[in-house]
Amino acid sequence: MEAKVSLDMIYAPSENVVAREVQGEFIIIPITSGVGDLEDEIFTLNETGKSIWAKLDGKKALKDVAGELSQEFGAPVEEIEKDCLGLAEELAKRRMLVEVK
């Protein structure tokens, strides 16, 4: 399933997943069916994904998330916006993120 995402959109973690940090690994565990691809798999986020996920609070638009991270990491905002869109697309298509309207 393709998910259309844009920088104006606001996302929050789905209630159908649980995120846990175990031994430095950031893991997303599906709770209900229809999340992810297969029933016996879990998902790990890389460092970039982890930083973005922590800011997806259902209040800030992706562009604001990118702005905050740009300041924190001292990286070009355009690049971080690309990361935010990439991650949101990957997670939204797996129904791990929900759009907040």
Next chain:
Amino acid sequence: MLHNGKMKEDSYITKQRIDKASLWKGKVLPLARLDMELTERCNNNCLHCCINLPKDDLEAQKRELSTGEIKNILREVVSLGCLSVRFTGGEPLLREDFEELYIFTRKLGIKVLIFTNATLITEHLAELFSRIPPLEKIEVTVYGMKRESYEAVTRTPGSYEAAFKGMNLLLEHKVPFVVKGALLPQNKEEIDEFEKWAAKIPWMDKPLSYSMFFDLRCRRDNGKSEAIKNLRITPEEGLKILTYNRETYFKEMREFCSKFMRPPGDKLFSCGSGRDGGCVDAYGYFQPCLMLRHPGCVYNLRDGSLKDALENFFPEIRKMKSNNPEYLNRCAKCFLKGLCEQCPAKSWMEHGTLDTPVEYLCRVAHAQAKFLGLLQEGEKSWEVEGWQQRIREFVEKES
């Protein structure tokens, strides 16, 4: 994005199968796995069972952990990094709060492996497992392919129909499950039928496993233990089952022998019991493994924590050494350790001690070793010198 001086990686998210992926990259989790025996009670009354109490045993029920106590343990499980818990019993579905506990556990982000006889799986539960998947295949033990054989083992009228109805509900709702067999005189002629039937279950991705070298009663209620002894398959019969697929057996044994064959010495615990996991019994005692209920080896969680047991209690247990001359002259010197189920738990169930050789298990290990060519007729494994050479030759031999 810049992270530790590195530009962004290729993919933000990676799928992992936690049982196969080296997710932790060599890091050790304080608690990697936990068995939770939700009850010792069962709605079946199987001839061979090492633990079951009657389903309406009110005394046992009163002593069981409450819903709140189990939830507290599960919260600690999360804090210790554990990702998977096994719910077993008795029959875990017998608990009235099973559904509440199951949903609670899954919402904590823990996968749940359920061991069940499937007789209590209702439309409602199958739908729940479909909607909130356990993320581990449910494991169902099957006691026979015919009503007569099945219920001769379970001694519970109606259990055959209930079990197959339960499994059909799982199939209808596409809830992944696998089946296992328990081989008894009552059903041992049905292996071929069982194998053919099981092969049609879509999630059977490994050869069928059978329990047949039955454990005696874990609580040492010995009247029942004597009855279980009479149901045990002979080592020779067991060998026939183990070598049902000869090629696979030899392949697995070569791999296994290359890793696990050596005399254990005087240390009692040569397995991983209590190192990064254990079993919580129905009454809140934390044991190094599911079977070891020796009073000196269990930790009362009602007065402590999983963390304390893992850090302070189990390491002391794991240091225990044998001082039984019989054990030291046999088991401690035996290179068949990898083939033999002798361990403190089995010794406890069999003899009430932690280090007495269990003759039956010794005979099973010797039968296998002879079949594999590791022992000659009449040889005793603990007397063999140069056992390393025998293992080497066996491992390197072409099948």
